[in-house]
Amino acid sequence: MMATLFDPVSLRRTLHQYPELSNHEAQSARTLAAQLRAFGFTPHTEIGGHGIVVEIAGKAAGPTTLLRADFDALPIHERTQCAHASNHEGVMHACGHDGHATALLMVAHTLAQQPPQQGKVLLVFQPAEETGEGAARMCADPCLATQEIDHVYAFHNLPGFAQHHIVVRSGTFACASTGVAIHLRGKTSHAAYPERGISPASAMTEVMTALMQLPEQHHPAFSLVTLVHAQLGEPAFGVSPGDATVMATLRSDDNATFHAMKASLTTSINAIAQHAGLEVSIAWHEPFIAAYNHPDHYAHVVDAAQTLGLSVQTLTEPMRWSEDVAEFLARWPGALFGIGSGEHHPQLHNPDYDFPDAILSTAHDLFCALVDRHHGMAAPSAPQ
Template sequence: MHKTHWQKIRHRLHQHPELSGNELATARFVTSRLQQLKPDRLYTDIGGYGVAACFDSPHPGPVVLFRAELDALPINEINTFAHRSVTPGVSHKCGHDGHMTILLSLASYIADNQPERGTAIVLFQPAEETGEGARAIVGDPAFSELAPDYCFALHNLPGHPMGQVMIRSGSFNCASRGLTIELTGKTAHAAYPETGISPASAIAELIQTLPGLASNISQDERVMLTLIHCTLGEAAFGTSPGQAKLLATLRSESDSAMHRLIETVTDHCHAIAAQHSLSIGFQWDDVFAASRNDAECAEYVAQAARECGQPVKWLDEPFRWSEDFGAISAASRGAMFALGAGEKTPQIHNPDYDFPDQLITTGTDIFAAIYRQLLRET
């Protein structure tokens, strides 16, 4: 079909975004498009609203999975073009509308060029933005039926030349997680603060010391702790505070370094809380595992890019941003790559970002080339 067909689909998806865990209408739309292609197997409601279509060959061979994301972000779009989001406060500011369109286009290609061996799977995953979707997919009993041997994913990336493929073996995206630290003491009259237990000194000490802990975890990889938000007491001049809350993001290139960072940070927080006679609690959110690329799979990506005439850049270090595809690639051999979305394209998560339509063909062609390498060679 002419590429304007896929542009219309992408614009339709862009207009009707849904937040993580609420992708019901998006999943139904994707399912209806896949049903028209008559896959051999179609799974719905995997790990939430996940959808997977399988194209089976009668001959043995590898099971190859290609993945895209269903969810959008809680960002109000400021663009004024005709396909802007119709849902206030929600928009596709990460390009998942484009990723889904690429995968639907790939599914159409596979339907017209059936695998000569093995099985091809297109997977549309929910809740990537919260880090919950891929883990839920892998934990779903249906995933054991899919049982991929190889898995591939892409992410568009503004600030880089249009169509440039960025790849590396080993760590590709960092592990990350959000930490909320809650300190509880006892309120008091502001005129008699000594009769209470204020967390002010403890929270100040944590603000000063927590970021530096990360630098002692590993000399071989990037490990970071970024302070995000802090509250102390209430806006009441007559009250000495009894509670404080501090939010931080932990980040590392490997899961092992993340585990060491968690242990170091929580031990440090417990010690400071005890010194100030405070109780302490922790809450973890937006948990992303590190995404690691298999060396052979990374080379499949590079070979496919070269076949499609796209420039390849081998990265010296992983990207700092996180992506929950790591949960899927940890369950099979896989690779994620970044696809340049243009130096002047607004950054992802910006309110004026929009996925470049020209990447639909580029992404489809690269995925199709990987597909041919693994499932169409005889």
């Protein structure tokens, strides 16, 4: 394929400057697809939303490897001082997905000149990671659903770890999680005659207690419940409330425990509402299953990193946050790993965060080392 001039740092900063929320990544997708076409590829577009897939086949038969990066942004007001700060008020790349996508473009640039010798490499640019929707939709699309995939790899940048350090774990790397919104509906009344209404106040406290007791019920597996919002009635002294809302997030490092938590919580809430004579609705938001690393692929990441001379840190427990690459890893074996962004780098989802361009080459090199391990890579083509 034809070589082309490519400035990854400039492209990454362009993506950062024009961020788009989950399910609205149309312009970002066009930017990525245009660059892939410039490399000589014919990308499949609009896969599972604004997703993109590139297939790169070797000359001989062999395994199939999927490399995945995300490219959606977050509803956060940027507070960095960088020249490429977001031009979209209230939207920013506060999780580094601009860097993830750029690193995978760098891999595409290399594979355009050094294609795999055997098998096939799939480069997957995924939308809607932050809402936990994009991966499942892409996996369900015939473009991927019909593939026999042997290896899946993805990375996430990790503030709090030294730059370029590879962070990985066998088994669960990132927890399952979901948001839950519980709405209790009774009947409002005058505060002077509360008995003429049906107040959800007592039931609301029971629901909050049930939420906080969930982890104890599912010990020894790791589980966590975080209450994030609660509201009873309106801020009016003359009204006995008729409505209440409780919101929380549930997490576990084990998918079976995670599903059991949801089931037992649903049973408890329905019983509380029935006893109090209340109507109840339970809504689940942004669900993520746990991201499971196959032991063989954990070993591949460690070996490839060490071959490159990179320091490797093996986690003793999973990351508590979630990553919807878990949907790929639930279908095909693989591994999600982290790359340190700097021990004192601003944290993910903070308004002062910006992806460190220094680790783009680290991600590229490790991805390419994994491709070479499974497929072999042709010698570099002569400059054109």
